[in-house]
Amino acid sequence: MLIANIDPLKYLQAVPYSYLRYSNIKQIDIPDNILRINDYAFENCKNLQYVKNLKNMISIGEEAFCGCSSLEYINLPTSIENVGYYAFDGCKKLKYIDYEGTKLQWVNNVNSINMSTSILYIKCTDGFIRQHYVYEDEKPKQFQFFVDDPF
Secondary structure (H helix, E strand, C coil), rough: CCCEEEEEHHHCCCEECCCCCCCCHHHHHHHCCEEEEECCCCCCCCCCCEEECCCCEEEEECCCCCCCCCCCCEEECCCEEEEECCCCCCCCCCCEEECCHHHHHHHCEECCCCCCCCCCEEEECCEEEEEEEEEEECCCEEEEEEEEEEE
């Protein structure tokens, strides 16, 4: 099993642009000092299944995990403020994003996720949010609904 332990990043605050793009890693352990994952950092890491330790994360860049078709689980802390365009696009095994806060915290604090898929679920501590996107003038317009457990 190929595992990426991102020790070279121990003195940085962000995972660099295109850091492990197209690599064969299966798991990522993010150091505590990392606050941001920049655009395309793990794009098309098709074997990537788990991302661990996002506890201090503030921002995930555009297409950061785009094409990570084996990604099964991601947990976002309440510190998250922004998830970039298409950050999880093509993550076919990712059924929902696990968020450590409440539905109200997500709606009030997180800049919306914009994906090319039409529906994405956010699992919060007090239930699920279903995000639905409609495109107007080729720009996504987001709607959020509180829903019962869809699984």
